[in-house]
Amino acid sequence: MATPALFKPLSLRSLEVQHRGWVSPMCQYSCDPVAAPGVPHDWHLMHLGSFAAGGAALILTEAAAVNAAGRISPRDAGLYNDEQAAGWERIVSFVHRHGVADTKIGAQLAHAGRKASTYWPFSGEKGSVPVSDGGWGTVGPGTAAFDGFAPPAAMTDEDIRAVIADFTASAVRAVDAGFDTIEVHGAHGYLLHQFQSPLVNDRTDTWGGDAAGRNRLTLAVVDAIRNVIPDSMPLLLRISATDWAEGGIGIEDSVHLASQAAEHGVDLIDVSSGGAVAHQRIQPGPGYQTGFAARIRRETGIATGTVGLLTSPGQAEHVVATGQADGVFIARAALRDPHWWLRAAFELGHDMRWAPQYERAVPRHAF
Template sequence: MSILFSPLRLRSIEFRNRLWVSPMCMYSAVDGVPQEWHHTHLAQFASGGAGLVVAEATAVVPEGRISPRDTGLWNDEQRDAWAPIVQAIHDRGAVAGIQLAHAGRKASTWWPWADARGSVPSTEGGWTTTAPSAVAYDGFDAPIALDAAGIERVVDAFAASARRALDAGFDVLEIHGAHGYLLHQFLSPLSNRRADEYGGELANRARLLLRVIDAVRAESGDDVPVLVRISATDHAEGGFTPEEAAIVGGWAADHGADLVDVSSGGLVAHQRIEVFPGYQVALAETVRQGGRIPVSAVGLITAAEQAERVLEEGAADAIFAGREWLRDPHFALRAAHELGAEIAWPPQYERARWR
């Protein structure tokens, strides 16, 4: 019996398997509104057997977008555009999730295939960014430090976007606290130089993340799973550590989170990451053991047997993948075939099931 293709239940939602699609930015929205590209992109993974399909980092406010081409959920037009995409995922048997995000000091940047790099100037549609402290990401424009009122607006925006996501039909909400974006910027002493109740010791640096979890849980009620993505290390001296990540994971559970999606890095340009297959699995295991909360592993997990082994060894409860789904949108069907797991295939694809 394959663990990878066994069901997993979080609150009221049962996932048909534990091989999930990570949120991946497409930089293809118009004024925050997802397009036909997003519909095709996300629905194909559900046809390919994914247990959970999580839509990309979706900004809770306009100034929270990574780039001017990011998706959003700060208005009802965006909500209504997401609804048919969610329905397409459901129609193909998968659970639909969305990652709610605020990019903080890493907002207002060019999309990957633009001719320019760094911050987008106001003359090209860019904007002034915000952060816990007025400390710029290397090569980007300096942000403005959030004041108390600004912090309240961030919390309220996450709550409002969570409500729109639920109204659009999403089953799962993920809070983006990783990869150097706003909530991660508060968590790390490398970017958080505040002297108030949001800076200094870990409990203060985690305060905004926990408040956002509280606000999203208040909107979602008791039935909706709430996930939290964190970077369990900054890969830089003096930064956020795996031991702190485990503590924050436990606090997240206490505040109503159901699973921590464990990634790493993204906060500073001088990070040093040793990359190899499954390079973040040990971080997931640290958070799972120390945080007393289910976790997912992600990061160069590209093969069925590799993913199965991570679960067998107890390092994680589910597997997120990104690039492998881009290479093969039917990753789960292929993985099940390789493991000999009995799963439902779309009848249109049955001819490929055994031979």
């Protein structure tokens, strides 16, 4: 039987990814905000390690903030000090040792901007965390707040250049920790997306105005990281292909950004959508974002990954086999079934290695 498209390898620079089924970044909001802020620990190792044992070929970490103020919540992970880097290095080593698909792992580097210092989803609270409860002041392109959050301080040119330096330093830490790739988080209404979106960025200086100005920070971060990581290491960029709101980013804007990103050394666009404003009108459905990835791939030639309500192996196989994307990122479906990729291989008729400890459970007739 021919190898299913989902299980064919993909080369990104010198990185060989064994198949096209990957783990999307998923924040766990599980770091200790007092004893070890931003430091990943046993929960993160178990969470990501289960996907490695379950057959994922590429795992992206949750958003790792590039400085303390860039964390989405006080319980978010970071990659801006040595203790955090050591925590990630332990997880990277574990994934490399136990991944049954020669699993690769990438660090997603992020800054939440005006959406930082918020309560985590299962806290029982909503909105911004006050300083008295462990929160901090936030920053953004301007002073307009995301609905229900505290207003940010408008970033100065010096602030912006400091954030670029923070992304660069975190990238160096990621390389030193043994990560196989890096993804820049430029989506979901976080800082880089805030600068990209005309619904948020009303600056008139070099970091705003037209599309070139609004995309300048994202491309500057890409350039800075590309300059400090090995040429052999692929660089990924997650974007929101549309703001789902009138006057915001549309797919044409994202095609243009993806084309520029490719020229600046990005190797794959991880295509998501939304998050810039609360009044967005998303139209969800199975694979509802895949068309964006397909258009970017078709019109720019850059590799793309797609995500969003892709839950079954048959769906994922169809997306890759028809050339809509080069890879499929699995999120909530992976939380429900950390062995999603082993099940996918069985359902698609692909012979995939299992961990020897689990071989007695290899299915013969039904998963």
